Amino acid sequence: MDTPNRPQKLNFQLPTGTDPASVRARVETVEMLLERSMRVPGVNMPIGLDAIVGLIPIVGDIITTALGAYIVWEARNLGLSKWHLTRMGANVAFDTAIGLIPVVGDAADFLFRSNSRNLRIIKKHLDKHHPETRVIEG
Numbered sequence: 001m002d003t004p005n006r007p008q009k010l011n012f013q014l015p016t017g018t019d020p021a022s023v024r025a026r027v028e029t030v031e032m033l034l035e036r037s038m039r040v041p042g043v044n045m046p047i048g049l050d051a052i053v054g055l056i057p058i059v060g061d062i063i064t065t066a067l068g069a070y071i072v073w074e075a076r077n078l079g080l081s082k083w084h085l086t087r088m089g090a091n092v093a094f095d096t097a098i099g100l101i102p103v104v105g106d107a108a109d110f111l112f113r114s115n116s117r118n119l120r121i122i123k124k125h126l127d128k129h130h131p132e133t134r135v136i137e138g
Helices: 020-035 049-053 059-078 082-099 104-111 114-129
Strands: 038-040 045-047
Touching: 020 049, 020 059, 020 114, 045 049, 045 104, 049 059, 049 104, 059 082, 059 114, 082 104, 082 114
Parallel strands: none
Antiparallel strands: 038 045
């Protein structure tokens, strides 16, 4: 029996398949968490874990780099070209390099969103090669 003061469990589940639709759902979720999971009050600017965790010197940058590399790894599994994978890797590397600079790197996390850029590359590939994965956003 549920009591009114007891917190409810969230039933949040990501698809685990290797099909393009499952990969798209996972990558979109990771990008949303890293880049736009909440808004800055008063400014109404979206931020995510990339900007927040990036405030922790070195360790935060390692964590956000690993999550950015996960998106590139998923893109590799989808069969993106070496050119696209290189672009995506360069986005992550640039974000990491800038993020290592104190204060400047934290500000750059608000402006240069490597994970959003990489998601656009993946979506473009999926829309062209796997149109059945398209999601109508409204």
